[in-house]
Amino acid sequence: MREIRAEADARDPDSAEKLAERFPAKLLERFGPVVAGYIAINDELDPAPLLARLKDMGAVIALPRIEADGAMTFRIHGTSDKLVSGPFNLQQPSSTAVPVQPSLVLAPLLAFDSRGTRLGYGKGHYDRAMADIRKDGRCFYVGLAHAAQQVDAVPSERHDIPLDWVETPDNSVPLFLARAARQEQN
Secondary structure (H helix, E strand, O other): OHHHHHHHHHHOOOHHHHHHHHOOHHHHHHHOOEEEOOOOOOOOOOOHHHHHHHHHOOOEEEEEEEOOOOOEEEEEOOOOOOEEEOHHHOEEEOOOOOEEOOOEEEEOOOEEOOOOOEEOOOOOHHHHHHHHHHHHOOOEEEEEOOHHHEOOOOOOOOOOOOOOEEEOOOOEEOHHHHHHHHHHHO
16 A cells, blocks of 8 residues: 555645645535644655645644654644654654644545545554544544545454545545445445
8 A cells, every 4th residue: 555655646746736726625614623634754645735725714733743652642733833753753743832622633544445444554543532532522534645545445443433534636535424324224
């Protein structure tokens, strides 16, 4: 999946800008204003142009931070705020940045399927963070990916939190609708 993602990224060098242009404003209107993004690593789909657009539309932008206990939190990040080195050589907000509970979370991924199962890096940070956020309120969970990253099935475990939506530079994949239809059938 890393190779597929790298190839998709190389084929479409303008993918981040395309994603930002076509991202549905209705998602921010309905699930904003606090949006958690991420800093892209390797060939992840870069959310920076999208985060800039959402901020211009009134969003409060937060980024993930891996805390000393291994939990992932989200902290407000302004464009002039400095990032610090964190675990796994990630850039993240400092411990003094204000923690927030996002209502819209944008997540990187290696693969996803039509059930909303997301394959990340296997550490479970997003699953645990989403479970914690949803204990206290609602949050819409959106994966950012290339269309080529969709597969027939991603293995899942009991603790995996499914994505509600995937946004690609080419299309929107509203996964929560498919889950609701399957639940009605059962």
